[in-house]
Amino acid sequence: MKKALPLVVFVLLSYCSALAQSAQEKQVLAAIDTWKNALIAKNESALKGILAEELSYGHSSGLMETKADFMNAVMSGKTVYETMEMPDMKVNIVGNTAIVRHKMIADVIDGGNRMKTNLGVLQIWTRKGNGWQLLARQAFKL
Template sequence: MIKKLILALSFMMAFTISAQKNNDTQAVTEAAEKLRLAMISGEKSTLESLILPELTYGHSGGHIDDAKEFVEKLVTKKSDFVTIEITNQTVQIVGNTAIVRHHFYATTADAGKAPGDVTLDILLVWAKVKNNWKLMARQAVKSEKKK
């Protein structure tokens, strides 16, 4: 009888953990989409709501932005994304951390310059703070082609 009870409890715990992981994966996917849209719109309050104050944001050219610089560049259109397309996204949940990788293709009009194209591979690290996922780190590397 006790063995059956332990087995049933173990199954219920595994099911609960699996369901929570699926919920977290969905929530991170939604947060990443909100970030994509906010990077296009340059909406300051939305950008700030999606990131941690400790954000480290690495560009493919080697420059690192902190949270304030990241938001300021998008709000002032110094970094102006006209479009952003995300493909091949994967989400891995490890405790209260999420690792997101995707391919990033964008058209830009930085500081009023002629439109440009950006093709990158991105690593995002999200942290779960209370019930919200916040961007903690981002690193971009140049990609050879659109995937």
């Protein structure tokens, strides 16, 4: 019986850890959904809240934007996200950081040019207080 006790403790701790990870992943997925909906709706206050001040937003073209640059492009209508799907999403939580990889299929109008994107994306989210904020994003052509 004494030999089984460490195994039982290990299994219980692993189970509790998996539940906590699952809850954190759900929070990150909810933040991603908030970001996506705010982007499509051009909801300025929601975008401001979900984007970290230190945001580094990389496009597949090589363009790099700060939070101010990205907000300006979206709110001015220079870049319009009409639809967005993000299949094959994988979330990995490391402390207060979430590493998210996914594909992005979207209908976008950029500088007046309509396009259908098919991209790979890496997002880095950071926990700020009780929520998650997008810290970095880099897209690449598939």
